[in-house]
Amino acid sequence: MNNKKEKILVVDDEKIVRESLYHWFIEEGYQVETAEDGETALRKFDKGKFDLLLVDMKMPGMSGLELLSKVKEIDKDTIVILITAFASVPTAIKALKDGAYDYVTKPVDPDELEHLVKKALEQKSLRVENEALKGSIDEIIKPDNLIGESLQMKKIYELIHTVAPTDTTVMIRGESGTGKELVAKAIHINSKRKYFPIIPVNCGALAESILESELFGHEKGAFTGAQFKRKGKFEMADGGTIFLDEIGSVTPKMQVELLRVIESKQFSRVGGNQLIKSDFRVIIATNESLEDLVKQGKFREDLYYRLNVFSIFIPPLRERAGDIPVLAFYFLNNFCTAMNKNIKNISPEAMEFLCRYDWPGNVRELENAIERAVVVGKGEMIKVDDLPFHVSSSAVANNDGDKSMTAMEKKHISRVLNENNWNISRSALELEIDRVTLYNKINKYGLRNPYK
Amino acid sequence: MVSGIHTNDRINVVPVKFSNNSFLKKIINELNRRFHSDISPLAMDLDIGETFSEERAQYFSTQIIASFSSLTSDVSGKVLLITEVDLFVPVLTFVFGEAQLNGKHSIVSVCRLHEEFYSGISDDDLLFQRTMKEVLHELGHCFGLIHCKDWDCVMHSSQGIEEVDIKGNFYCKTCARSVIGLK
Numbered sequence: 001m002n003n004k005k006e007k008i009l010v011v012d013d014e015k016i017v018r019e020s021l022y023h024w025f026i027e028e029g030y031q032v033e034t035a036e037d038g039e040t041a042l043r044k045f046d047k048g049k050f051d052l053l054l055v056d057m058k059m060p061g062m063s064g065l066e067l068l069s070k071v072k073e074i075d076k077d078t079i080v081i082l083i084t085a086f087a088s089v090p091t092a093i094k095a096l097k098d099g100a101y102d103y104v105t106k107p108v109d110p111d112e113l114e115h116l117v118k119k120a121l122e123q124k125s126l127r128v129e130n131e132a133l134k135g136s137i138d139e140i141i142k143p144d145n146l147i148g149e150s151l152q153m154k155k156i157y158e159l160i161h162t163v164a165p166t167d168t169t170v171m172i173r174g175e176s177g178t179g180k181e182l183v184a185k186a187i188h189i190n191s192k193r194k195y196f197p198i199i200p201v202n203c204g205a206l207a208e209s210i211l212e213s214e215l216f217g218h219e220k221g222a223f224t225g226a227q228f229k230r231k232g233k234f235e236m237a238d239g240g241t242i243f244l245d246e247i248g249s250v251t252p253k254m255q256v257e258l259l260r261v262i263e264s265k266q267f268s269r270v271g272g273n274q275l276i277k278s279d280f281r282v283i284i285a286t287n288e289s290l291e292d293l294v295k296q297g298k299f300r301e302d303l304y305y306r307l308n309v310f311s312i313f314i315p316p317l318r319e320r321a322g323d324i325p326v327l328a329f330y331f332l333n334n335f336c337t338a339m340n341k342n343i344k345n346i347s348p349e350a351m352e353f354l355c356r357y358d359w360p361g362n363v364r365e366l367e368n369a370i371e372r373a374v375v376v377g378k379g380e381m382i383k384v385d386d387l388p389f390h391v392s393s394s395a396v397a398n399n400d401g402d403k404s405m406t407a408m409e410k411k412h413i414s415r416v417l418n419e420n421n422w423n424i425s426r427s428a429l430e431l432e433i434d435r436v437t438l439y440n441k442i443n444k445y446g447l448r449n450p451y452k
Numbered sequence: 453m454v455s456g457i458h459t460n461d462r463i464n465v466v467p468v469k470f471s472n473n474s475f476l477k478k479i480i481n482e483l484n485r486r487f488h489s490d491i492s493p494l495a496m497d498l499d500i501g502e503t504f505s506e507e508r509a510q511y512f513s514t515q516i517i518a519s520f521s522s523l524t525s526d527v528s529g530k531v532l533l534i535t536e537v538d539l540f541v542p543v544l545t546f547v548f549g550e551a552q553l554n555g556k557h558s559i560v561s562v563c564r565l566h567e568e569f570y571s572g573i574s575d576d577d578l579l580f581q582r583t584m585k586e587v588l589h590e591l592g593h594c595f596g597l598i599h600c601k602d603w604d605c606v607m608h609s610s611q612g613i614e615e616v617d618i619k620g621n622f623y624c625k626t627c628a629r630s631v632i633g634l635k
Contacts, residue, residue: 227570
């Protein structure tokens with residue numbers, strides 16, 4: 001989907017350049033006009049008609065610099081980017097002094113040109129959009145697969161709603177497979193940074209040897225085989241969000257690097273001297289207790305305090321069993337489409353198994369279980385036998401090793417409470433005990449209402 | 453010069469200075485997996501030497517497309533050129549590919565999609581993933597699509613290898629509606 005409406009005027013005396021840029025900008029979704037010289041450009045120009053002009057510096061008749069000053073006299077808000085075949089510092093300084101947004105040399109790196117134009121135009125349009133964003137989000141936009149209508153998930157949506165429009169650093173906690181990346185994505189797409197990317201970095205998977213190059217990029221020729229330059233993760237996140245997953249597993253060296261770049265927002269590519277500035281938002285995720293890691297001396301305290309600003313906890317799937325049916329049907333539908341199968345339903349017995357299982361691997365494990373069931377399933381309904389063996393076996397009845405009556409009762413009460421969103425009257429009715437007894441059992445087992 | 457049966461929703465895959473047949477077959481298989489359309493290799497013998505710039509040591513993609521356009525007027529469906537050579541258009545240092553918006557022809561170069569040029573480490577799977585993204589992207593332009601704002605959509609702009617890697621490898625729901633023959 002694309003809804004760009006910005007108008008660009010390309011001014012260059014070379015037909016081939018005008019045509020190339022015309023097609024390039026059309027594919028980008030802009031409205032584009034071209035002019036072969038300054039005089040034609042001025043005839044086409046009018047206050048407010050174009051958002052951006054891309055002007056060749058050297059043209060017969062009126063030069064790019066002359067056109068720049070005339071355009072600025074008519075409309076000082078028009079963005080003008082100058083292009084030249086030869087870089088010259090005095091000319092560049094003059095162009096910027098006269099109000100040019102920037103100055104690029106032919107041939108231009110496509111990535112540089114795109115970023116420049118995008119930033120210039122979106123800074124302008126976002127000023128208006130941000131004002132609207134601050135006051136008017138009624139409902140957050142969710143990634144397709146962020147699913148769940150339990151009270152726990154509704155609370156998470158509220159937190160996303162609160163924090164998304166700000167630039168605050170967010171720490172997402174939760175067990176493996178609970179969907180921390182999806183929550184990070186939801187925060188990103190509901191922020192003013194949504195038109196720039198969210199860059200995930202799996203900190204646990206980064207080898208120290210390639211760390212610098214991965215995070216900060218490298219210049220052409222920085223090492224053997226580096227024939228082309230490459231941007232690092234922090235540079236790619238410029239304008240957008242960097243999502244640091246498994247932050248608890250980073251090495252001490254990386255912790256120092258992270259703290260430095262998060263605070264300064266600037267770095268150099270490997271093999272380069274140029275200081276690169278990047279405007280990124282930080283979202284981190286962890287399935288470990290960073291507080292414990294700090295106590296053990298494995299995680300820097302200063303980095304911890306820099307990152308722990310706004311925290312979102314995603315409960316494990318077993319604590320929001322009410323979401324299992326809707327998730328199961330979502331995955332069923334997706335896998336059936338992908339595998340061209342026609343399984344429409346899940347048998348009541350299979351659904352009961354799914355709802356009673358503990359899901360140590362959380363939503364990811366449920367997704368895998370449904371995928372497996374769709375692969376082996378025949379007919380129009382998933383049956384118990386289609387589920388992976390460890391799900392449909394006795395693991396359901398008791399999979400934590402503690403087979404005592406006390407443990408079973410605690411687990412059962414906890415499950416019923418969660419299924420009823422901690423409504424005490426409804427849970428007591430289902431458990432066939434009175435409310436006072438239920439309160440006593442909640443106290444006895446130290447159960448915690450996640451909604452409070 | 454041109455052979456084969458021609459149907460309207462056909463995608464003709466034409467190797468141009470491209471010698472890796474098994475890779476070409478892999479692209480065709482993947483397109484077959486994603487499209488109902490007839491996906492066929494099409495051999496065309498055309499010298500693109502005139503489109504080479506000595507100064508830049510690159511081939512001018514717009515001119516390559518123009519050269520093939522004059523030969524493929526009787527070919528139905530889309531014509532997707534796959535090449536190993538490095539491509540450029542004036543003003544820009546390089547392009548991964550080019551397409552005729554809402555038109556018949558597109559070209560994709562795998563030259564700058566090789567991981568060894570960036571990290572020195574070869575990665576065939578990554579090369580294939582990147583190539584498919586660019587193939588689907590340029591075909592999308594031929595079906596009239598412009599760049600998409602959704603980073604998960606293959607029609608998101610990718611002017612650098614980093615963007616090729618982070619964008620998705622499927623069309624978003626909105627873009628998919630414009631792509632004829634998509635499964």
